[in-house]
Amino acid sequence: MAQAAPEGSGTTTLPAVPGTSAGSPPAEASPSFWAVIRENTVAFVVFWGDIADFTARIVRWMATRRPYRGTLLPNFYQIGVRSVPVIGTTGLFIGMVLAVQTYAEFTRFPGMKSWLGAAINASIIRELGPVLAATMLAGRVGSALAAELGTMRITEQIDALWCLGVNPIHYLVVPRFLACVVLIPLLTVLADFMGVLGGAAISTQFFGIESFEYWQVSQEKIGIWDIFCGLMKSTVFGAAIATISCHRGFHSTGGAEGVGRAATDAFVLSFVAILVLDFFLGLFFTGLSAILWPRG
Amino acid sequence: MSQNEKVCQNSLSKAEGDAAGAIAATPATVPSASGTSLEAAPAVAQQESTPQRLTGPPLLRLENVTVRFGAQNVLQDVSLEIPQGQSLAVMGESGCGKTVFLKVLIGLIRPTSGRVLLDGVDVHRLSEAEWMRQRLRFGFVFQSAALFDSMSVYENVAFPLRQHTDWDEATIRHRVRQQLAEIGLGEEVLAKYPAELSGGMRKRVGLARALMLKPQIMLYDEPTTGLDPIMADVINSLIRQTHERHGITSVVVTHDLNTVRRVAQRVVMLYPHRRLKPGEAQIIFDGMLSDLDNTPDLRVRQFVLGQAGELLHVRD
Numbered sequence: 383m384a385q386a387a388p389e390g391s392g393t394t395t396l397p398a399v400p401g402t403s404a405g406s407p408p409a410e411a412s413p414s415f416w417a418v419i420r421e422n423t424v425a426f427v428v429f430w431g432d433i434a435d436f437t438a439r440i441v442r443w444m445a446t447r448r449p450y451r452g453t454l455l456p457n458f459y460q461i462g463v464r465s466v467p468v469i470g471t472t473g474l475f476i477g478m479v480l481a482v483q484t485y486a487e488f489t490r491f492p493g494m495k496s497w498l499g500a501a502i503n504a505s506i507i508r509e510l511g512p513v514l515a516a517t518m519l520a521g522r523v524g525s526a527l528a529a530e531l532g533t534m535r536i537t538e539q540i541d542a543l544w545c546l547g548v549n550p551i552h553y554l555v556v557p558r559f560l561a562c563v564v565l566i567p568l569l570t571v572l573a574d575f576m577g578v579l580g581g582a583a584i585s586t587q588f589f590g591i592e593s594f595e596y597w598q599v600s601q602e603k604i605g606i607w608d609i610f611c612g613l614m615k616s617t618v619f620g621a622a623i624a625t626i627s628c629h630r631g632f633h634s635t636g637g638a639e640g641v642g643r644a645a646t647d648a649f650v651l652s653f654v655a656i657l658v659l660d661f662f663l664g665l666f667f668t669g670l671s672a673i674l675w676p677r678g
Numbered sequence: 679m680s681q682n683e684k685v686c687q688n689s690l691s692k693a694e695g696d697a698a699g700a701i702a703a704t705p706a707t708v709p710s711a712s713g714t715s716l717e718a719a720p721a722v723a724q725q726e727s728t729p730q731r732l733t734g735p736p737l738l739r740l741e742n743v744t745v746r747f748g749a750q751n752v753l754q755d756v757s758l759e760i761p762q763g764q765s766l767a768v769m770g771e772s773g774c775g776k777t778v779f780l781k782v783l784i785g786l787i788r789p790t791s792g793r794v795l796l797d798g799v800d801v802h803r804l805s806e807a808e809w810m811r812q813r814l815r816f817g818f819v820f821q822s823a824a825l826f827d828s829m830s831v832y833e834n835v836a837f838p839l840r841q842h843t844d845w846d847e848a849t850i851r852h853r854v855r856q857q858l859a860e861i862g863l864g865e866e867v868l869a870k871y872p873a874e875l876s877g878g879m880r881k882r883v884g885l886a887r888a889l890m891l892k893p894q895i896m897l898y899d900e901p902t903t904g905l906d907p908i909m910a911d912v913i914n915s916l917i918r919q920t921h922e923r924h925g926i927t928s929v930v931v932t933h934d935l936n937t938v939r940r941v942a943q944r945v946v947m948l949y950p951h952r953r954l955k956p957g958e959a960q961i962i963f964d965g966m967l968s969d970l971d972n973t974p975d976l977r978v979r980q981f982v983l984g985q986a987g988e989l990l991h992v993r994d
Contacts, residue, residue: 450841538824541786545818546838546887547810 473573477580528648531631566620767942817888
């Protein structure tokens with residue numbers, strides 16, 4: 383089988399197998415169950431192997447050469463600044479919804495009302511802030527990245543970069559990767575802040591919980607470690623979103639339909655990756671915490 | 679100065695030297711400011727009067743190149759030598775593998791088997807960095823022009839210089855204007871975006887961008903497809919002019935016989951692999967332009983005459 387040049391620069395889509403003319407599709411025996419399993423397993427391994435290879439190339443280019451002048455700032459603006467409203471709004475309402483939902487439960491037991499702030503803020507900072515910010519960005523930024531690069535692929539602009547002696551991974555992907563990795567943690571801080579603010583506003587102003595008590599218990603239960611874990615998670619999520627989305631765009635085929643498919647794949651795969659990574663990172667940080675601060 | 683920039687400067691000075699020789703040997707024809715070439719159609723005899731260009735050392739060589747996508751062979755055992763300074767047209771019907779052939783030459787598609795030699799060196803054995811440097815010796819004009827749609831015409835044409843030289847902006851601007859003037863485009867297009875250009879203008883901007891680093895080899899993928907006859911003639915004139923003025927080796931992939939007759943010294947015809955007789959080579963014609971009308975091969979004559987008719991031999 384013909385191989386594309388390094389980093390998938392070949393653009394020719396796989397043509398139909400000879401003998402399958404439009405008018406008379408050949409009768410094919412349905413493959414066996416095990417054949418389907420085998421094919422899917424191979425496809426799964428090949429796909430994630432390709433993602434790993436793509437990631438290695440990004441890292442190599444980041445390590446060996448600075449990004450081109452003029453490519454960083456526009457990407458930082460697109461990915462960071464233009465995401466502020468959606469991330470801020472999402473964070474604010476998540477905090478408010480959490481306050482509404484948890485208040486009813488916490489008021490069933492005497493003395494638990496003072497724990498409301500701790501519960502809301504811990505949920506936001508440890509889990510919901512990073513995961514929701516990353517999910518929103520997978521939808522807003524990931525799809526856009528895949529569609530943009532996919533369009534460049536099918537209009538041969540990526541091939542044109544190769545022909546002009548410019549590595550498209552370095553020119554196109556590295557700035558987007560850096561923007562996601564650097565800015566998603568900052569956007570997570572924004573989501574956390576707005577969520578904490580929203581939860582506090584509803585709890586203290588609407589439900590009448592005493593403000594000092596709300597913040598005092600929160601301060602006792604949430605530490606720097608929680609914030610650090612949340613930000614580390616969001617950094618990994620940012621890397622995953624950038625890699626998956628750029629990979630999907632970079633390898634899109636089949637015209638407008640292919641670009642649409644790449645954008646959808648970018649969001650779906652990024653979302654799944656965020657949840658899977660969240661689980662394993664949760665395990666990792668919990669284990670690390672137990673090692674660093676063993677309970678007597 | 680980075681290694682890339684050194685290579686680029688070497689390339690620029692070498693190409694300028696070649697160009698000087700070519701200009702001295704062949705009177706140049708500059709298109710008018712409106713972009714319409716006033717040059718008369720070149721006589722075939724003039725092309726044949728430069729046989730030394732056809733027998734030079736091979737700059738590019740394909741050895742038994744096979745490209746397979748899935749179960750389908752697109753190119754099968756294609757072998758070809760392209761001497762330095764030659765203008766070669768690769769013609770053939772749609773789907774015969776012409777564009778794949780061109781992309782194999784510049785390394786956008788890696789052959790399933792066989793070798794592509796540039797100055798005797800197998801390009802697919804080069805390191806990625808070295809191959810990127812060697813790519814600066816090529817210029818590629820895409821069928822769709824492949825301009826960067828987020829950049830203006832000026833930024834598109836200046837792009838190669840910004841990437842591979844440390845020239846200041848004033849020098850780059852001067853060079854861009856000079857290059858656009860050479861292909862008959864004025865300053866009014868500088869600020870326009872690709873979406874605002876006609877097909878012919880896009881092709882010309884694509885040509886200008888490809889020529890910015892003064893390549894030794896120009897590859898053209900269907901340069902006149904989708905253009906009206908007048909604009910097609912302008913593009914053909916520019917291709918020919920580029921070849922003659924700068925002494926650039928040209929490979930033009932096309933199914934347009936007018937383009938073949940206007941720009942080519944040598945013609946190669948590819949035939950779809952699926953229709954070949956067993957054991958037959960995929961290049962069914964390789965000769966001088968003048969031989970094209972006298973070939974005994976019915977398939978070539980059929981293509982040249984543009985007749986589907988009964989000559990068609992379809993095995994599948």
